[in-house]
Amino acid sequence: MTELSKTGAAVGEPTPSNPSDAFLEVRDLKVHFPTDDGIVKSVDGLSFSLEKGKTLSIVGESGSGKSVTSLAIMGLHRLGARGKNVRMSGEIWLGGKELVGASPDEVRRLRGREMAMIFQDPLSAMHPYYKIGDQIVEAYRVHHNVSKKVARTRAIEMLDRVGIPEPAKRVDGYPHEFSGGMRQRAMIAMALVNNPELLIADEPTTALDVTVQAQILDLIRDLQKEFGSAVVLITHDLGVVAEIADDVLVMYGGRCVERGPVDEIFEKPQHPYTWGLLGSMPRIDRETSDRLIPVKGQPPSLINVPSGCAFHPRCPYADLPKGNVTRTVRPELQQVDGGHWSACHLSPEDRTRIWTEEIAPKL
Amino acid sequence: MSDTNKTDDAVIPQQASAPEKASEEREVLLKVEGLEKHFPIKKGILQRQVGAVKAVDGIDFEVRKGETLGVVGESGCGKSTMGRVITRLQDPTGGKVTFEGQDITHLSTAKMRPLRRDIQMIFQDPYGSLNPRHTIGSIVSAPFRLQGVEPEGGVKKEVQRLLELVGLSPEHYNRYPHEFSGGQRQRIGIARALALKPKLVVADEPVSALDVSIQAQVVNLMDDLQEELGLTYVIIAHDLSVVRHVSDRVAVMYLGKIVELADSTKLYESPMHPYTKALMSAVPVPDPKRRGQKSERILLRGDVPSPIAPPSGCRFHTRCWKATEICRTTEPVLLELRPGQRVACHHPENFADQAPQDTVLLTAAKEASELVGEAVLEEDAKTPAEPAAESEAETPAEAAEAPEASEDSTVAAQESQEPTGK
Incomplete structure (x- = not known):
């Protein structure tokens, strides 16, 4: 334990090895919502960074703060009546600009141009009353001083780019006339019309069939290669993560419990929650007559986050570290090696032993 | 490991x-x-x-x-x-x-x-399938009321037993659906479905x-x-x-x-229907090491056609990379080609072709085959590097455009497909 806390203190706040490379940097982000029942701590001290051309996947259960994080980066928490009910602190740096303290106008100028978002449900994210083309034209003309005609040409070009057949015709279609996959493509076209440098995709394929999902993931990957944007992909599907991510950030109870390069996370995950996620997944590539290994219990309440390690009530190894530390001290992120960080009180030896001996053979 | x-x-x-x-x-x-x-x-x-x-x-x-x-x-x-x-x-x-x-x-x-x-049903949406104005007790006991069944020891006791069976606490009897999370609600739905055995x-x-x-x-x-x-x-x-x-x-x-x-x-x-194969190849596998192996991937073009006017013959022929004339004209029958495996296809995977005389690919199939991984099309696709393989993948389709060359190349493609699935 003593050894652990020393390393923890020495590292403290993780910073990227070369800060200038990071295009997006989030430092100690907190997003709290005061309610009648108490303060909902949706995001409670989250830090990460992302370079251009890279994809970061944020995984976790519903209510772990994934979507709240993405909305915070987009500056969408402060809009309208919602703005009065949110407390944000920390820093979000995007290409050298700080967003948490920026004025709504400044953020609005960046939104859509520097950073764009793809939502999970394209039917509710698009306006049912306006033609697809008009919605893309609007997104383009907000940031470019061009005529409607030029913008329309651009919209058709984008629809073509995302693989919509007969774009010149479909540009005048309404969202309800598109199938789910086509709608998602149209939304990607809308998000990319201004060549944003940061693309946030919040469960972009969850509502889609696997065949369409494969198409959309391919599309996101191709477009990223073409435009060199940074992509934050929020998902709960570890299959999608393995398919597309460079780095993975695992969230639990509003905090990061583990993050690292995708290979490391799948090969030697260091947090019991990550083990639980991997054990919960039925695999298509293996014969599995064994039972799944679920994470027991329910996700924590974000109003009364469990003391100490937020995962301790569900963690099968919570009693392993001595001195009740899991229930009293909140673990900080510690470097495992390289870019691999994990917030767990278990000693590195214990973690390696449990993973290689108990968990990995069962997956 | x-x-x-x-x-x-x-x-x-x-x-x-x-x-x-x-x-x-x-x-x-x-x-x-x-x-x-x-x-x-x-x-x-x-x-x-x-x-x-x-x-x-x-x-x-x-x-x-x-x-x-x-x-x-x-x-x-x-x-x-x-x-x-x-x-x-x-x-x-x-x-x-x-x-x-x-x-x-x-x-x-x-x-x-x-x-x-x-015969009972468990529904998808744990939010929509439970009446928000009824307590859990009344939801789970509804089957008993409707069927006029009086379980041993009374309805309440039986409901509480059911709640325990699905991993909920018997004290939840008087609570309302909104007090539960998605997973718990699905358990309630399961308890209700199981009430009448x-x-x-x-x-x-x-x-x-x-x-x-x-x-x-x-x-x-x-x-x-x-x-x-x-x-x-x-x-x-x-x-x-x-x-x-x-x-x-x-x-x-x-x-x-x-x-x-x-x-x-x-x-x-060893899936036999091309659609099954395509469907399974599209599932992302939680193993980043397999990411590079695109060769086994089959990407289907476009969406499912409308069920108002389904395609003639085999319904999958508009998106299938193996479709030939017979697929467009004749509907395949669901046959037990292997013990315990029934399939409706003229040109099944991992099995002898059901219509070997028909080898000319449809235009749609040629287009579709461009999106099919090389390993599926080519026999020895374990090694080729990405760019080289891509150009190779197009050759069978291109060659098929010349009517004389078509037979040979498509036959070769089909033969090579058989051993791949294992």
Whole structure:
């Protein structure tokens, strides 16, 4: 334990090895919502960074703060009546600009141009009353001083780019006339019309069939290669993560419990929650007559986050570290090696032993 | 880790073969023949029927006692409609449903009622399927009230026992649905379905609304309950990984038809219908090391065609990379090509071609083959580097455009496809 806390203190706040490379940097982000029942701590001290051309996947259960994080980066928490009910602190740096303290106008100028978002449900994210083309034209003309005609040409070009057949015709279609996959493509076209440098995709394929999902993931990957944007992909599907991510950030109870390069996370995950996620997944590539290994219990309440390690009530190894530390001290992120960080009180030896001996053979 | 896996693999097939044989001999609980459900499309002031959505268009299968039949397919393929028709929540427009030897296709509501005890349904949406104004106690005891059943020890005691059975606390009796999380609600739905000790449970996407960790809890729960109570499941889902995990046999649906029906192991290890193969290749595998292996991937072009006017012949021919003239003109029959594996295809994978004389690919098939991984098209695609392989993949399609060259090249392509699946 003593050894652990020393390393923890020495590292403290993780910073990227070369800060200038990071295009997006989030430092100690907190997003709290005061309610009648108490303060909902949706995001409670989250830090990460992302370079251009890279994809970061944020995984976790519903209510772990994934979507709240993405909305915070987009500056969408402060809009309208919602703005009065949110407390944000920390820093979000995007290409050298700080967003948490920026004025709504400044953020609005960046939104859509520097950073764009793809939502999970394209039917509710698009306006049912306006033609697809008009919605893309609007997104383009907000940031470019061009005529409607030029913008329309651009919209058709984008629809073509995302693989919509007969774009010149479909540009005048309404969202309800598109199938789910086509709608998602149209939304990607809308998000990319201004060549944003940061693309946030919040469960972009969850509502889609696997065949369409494969198409959309391919599309996101191709477009990223073409435009060199940074992509934050929020998902709960570890299959999608393995398919597309460079780095993975695992969230639990509003905090990061583990993050690292995708290979490391799948090969030697260091947090019991990550083990639980991997054990919960039925695999298509293996014969599995064994039972799944679920994470027991329910996700924590974000109003009364469990003391100490937020995962301790569900963690099968919570009693392993001595001195009740899991229930009293909140673990900080510690470097495992390289870019691999994990917030767990278990000693590195214990973690390696449990993973290689108990968990990995069962997956 | 790899060592243990190898030994596991070696052991599992032997274990799996035993229950398979048993399931062959098991009694048929539900038999479906030529089942059709067409929804009429009406137009004009006279509401004349101008067409029909052929949601389910002639399917046959049977469910044996104690087994789990998984049904997979893309959205709009008719799998949910099928579930609602076999439970008689909707009336079929054609075909026959037999439950325990009794024809239930056209039974009246009153005659159906006693059978409702034996056939239960678990719904997808744990939010929409529980009445928000009823307590959990009243929701789970509703089956007893409706059927006029007085369980031993009273309704309340039985409900509390059920709640415990599905992993909830008996104190939840007086709470309302909104006080529960998604996973807990799904457990309530399961408790309600099990209240009358049904013989058949039809579950329509029982876990797709849940988080992975909770999903695993519910999947395990359904497993345990099946063992404990000897239940028979029909599980409808779009998640092929979940279906592989829970099913003994799997039916793959495409546009209202079953295209392949096989034992789970056989289906996943050597799928015979090109659609099954494409569907499975699209599932992302949680293993970043396999990311580079695009060669086995089959990307389907476009969306599922409309069930109002399904394509002629084989319904999959518009998106299939193996489609030939016969696929466009003749509808393939669901045949048992291998023991325990029925497939409806003229040019099945991993098996002898059913129409070897027909080799000229359709134009659509040529386009589709551009999106098919090289390993599927080329025999020795284990090694080629990405850019070189891409140009190679196009050659069979291009060559096929010249009528004389077409036969050779497509035959070669088809022959080479056979050994790939293993």
